[in-house]
Amino acid sequence: MAFAAFQASIMDHKGSTFMARNKIALIGSGMIGGTLAHLAGLKELGDIVLFDIADGIPQGKGLDIAQSSPVEGFDASLTGASDYAAIEGADVCIVTAGVPRKPGMSRDDLLGINLKVMEQVGAGIKKYAPNAFVICITNPLDAMVWALQKFSELPKNKVVGMAGVLDSSRFRLFLAQEFNVSVQDITAFVLGGHGDTMVPLARYSTVAGIPLTDLVQMGWVTKDRLEEIIQRTRDGGAEIVGLLKTGSAYYAPAASAIEMAEAYLKDKKRVLPCAAHLSGQYGVKDMYVGVPTVIGAGGVERIIEIDLNKGEKEAFDKSVAAVAGLCEACIGIAPSLKQ
Incomplete structure (x- = not known):
């Protein structure tokens, strides 16, 4: 009863x-x-x-x-x-x-x-x-x-x-393995398109707050070895595809997207790199490119513009050009996208 x-x-x-x-x-x-x-x-x-x-x-x-x-x-x-x-x-x-x-x-x-x-x-x-x-x-x-x-x-x-969270996660893992430190102490920064032209930024990536460029000067890693790690990050997806042979990565991409969803649902105001719509930031208009953003209950609430040196800007512009080429190819297939 x-x-x-x-x-x-x-x-x-x-x-x-x-x-x-x-x-x-x-x-x-x-x-x-x-x-x-x-x-x-x-x-x-x-x-x-x-x-x-x-x-x-x-x-x-x-x-x-x-x-x-x-x-x-x-x-x-x-x-x-x-x-x-x-x-x-x-x-x-x-x-x-x-x-x-x-x-x-x-x-x-x-x-x-x-x-x-x-x-x-x-x-x-x-x-x-x-x-x-x-x-x-x-x-x-x-x-x-x-x-x-x-x-x-x-x-x-x-x-x-979802791109930058995954690419940065790969970069963080490879750096943590190289330095034999916890992944929690690594911050990593990847800009640009989610592809071969992505731009991992050593200057804005750190180990416990120490920039990678300083760690090169301290003798923790050589410039050439760091470049190898950066290239492995660019090839991170292809490396897994080559090993699996029948598919592509799914655990890390899923975890990365969940981190973004949680930031939105819980209004966490997380600073996360993602492919966001640019309307003039970084000199780019009406395109989605990987940049640092703040994600909260309003979606992408802010796009963070960082200063890029000449080499970084050239690499970023090359990545943007690759994305622009893909968007043009899309318009060729579906002309309605030109609006």
Whole structure:
């Protein structure tokens, strides 16, 4: 009798006194999508919808991860769907839909295929989740997030690309391994496009606050060795693709996107590098390029402009030119993007 009364009291209060949970839509249920769902559940970021056009995959992964919740101790709801209506009202959408890289492919090789996917995804978000904070992971990243914002017509500060957090994480790991120190004591800075022309900045990267350029003078590392680490960072994704042979990275990309989503949902005002829309900053207009940003409840709340020396500016401009070329290629495929 007492239990029945307890149940009734819960039913009476449902929807009236309890806060609504955040809703996270994961558009694409491949390896990154599944990892995103698991991480979002573990962090209790909200209820999770896995979406994929391949019916059965999102439902199966959602059920599998949900069945881990009693063991892991989280209460997030996980569901799978193949209808965009399921993402309705999402607070955050993380987009991984598209074709991943295979050995021998560059991110740019995916452009034609994945642009068509972004058009469909953009239409779905525009219709069902127009107020969401959207994080794009699909490659080639800088061009795809640019196209996704145009297709979805969401505010530019609410659509970002996940690149810099991942690239900086790779740089931090390689530096920590080189110096045999904790990754927690490494800060690293990567600017520009998410590709072969990305710009890891040694001058703005530190070990416990000591710039890498000072560590070269202190004898911790040679300039040549540091350049090798920087190049390995640029090739970080390709290195994993070459080892896996059948796919691309998914654990680190998922963790990076979750860090961005958490900054938005919890209004953490995190300073995170991401592909953000530039409207004159760094001399760039109407393009998405990797720069340091502040992410909070307003989405990208601020873009931080740092001073670049001549060499850094030349490398950044080269990276921007590569992204511009991809955007022009997108317009060639979908002329409506020129607006």
